[in-house]
Amino acid sequence: MMMLVTIHAVLTMEAAASSLMCRAEDHVYYHEQLGGCLNCEPCNPGEEQMDIQKWAASIPSGIFTIYGPTQCPTCITCREGYFNSERAFQCTRCKNCTLHNKHEVEQCSSISDAECDGVLIDKR
Numbered sequence: 001m002m003m004l005v006t007i008h009a010v011l012t013m014e015a016a017a018s019s020l021m022c023r024a025e026d027h028v029y030y031h032e033q034l035g036g037c038l039n040c041e042p043c044n045p046g047e048e049q050m051d052i053q054k055w056a057a058s059i060p061s062g063i064f065t066i067y068g069p070t071q072c073p074t075c076i077t078c079r080e081g082y083f084n085s086e087r088a089f090q091c092t093r094c095k096n097c098t099l100h101n102k103h104e105v106e107q108c109s110s111i112s113d114a115e116c117d118g119v120l121i122d123k124r
Contacts, residue, residue: 022068024052027089030067040072042087046110049077049089078110085111 022030022037027049031038041043043049044123055073056064063070078091094108097116 014119020067024055024069024073027072029069029072032065032070037068040089042089043084044087045085046073046083048078048082048084048091050074050076066074083106083108083110083113085113 020030020036022028024040027039027040027042029040030036032048039081040049049055050073052073056069059071081094083092083094084091091110095114095116097114099119100116102116103119104114105117106112108114
């Protein structure tokens with residue numbers, strides 16, 4: 001009888017644990033004191049969230065629980081050719097003015113997109 005109660009308790013705990021999963025892909029982390037998921041803060045302009053697989057491989061395994069990670073992925077500078085002008089998790093590919101047959105008047109930076117003028121490039 002005692003063994004049956006123990007097995008039931010373990011199965012109940014495992015079922016409860018499996019219903020709560022805080023996934024970094026969903027921009028949440030597991031808060032141990034609250035026993036639930038909390039939202040990650042978006043990255044600052046000019047930054048994006050590090051690739052989740054690379055981030056997971058670069059951190060101590062102790063931050064992962066059966067409920068998910070206990071911290072959010074790190075924010076890093078946008079890659080070359082990408083920008084983020086607001087608080088967000090991802091950078092956006094910069095505009096390519098030449099694909100639109102226009103001149104680039106302002107280069108793309110990590111915090112702003114390229115600016116194209118309205119003049120079409122003569123392709124003669």
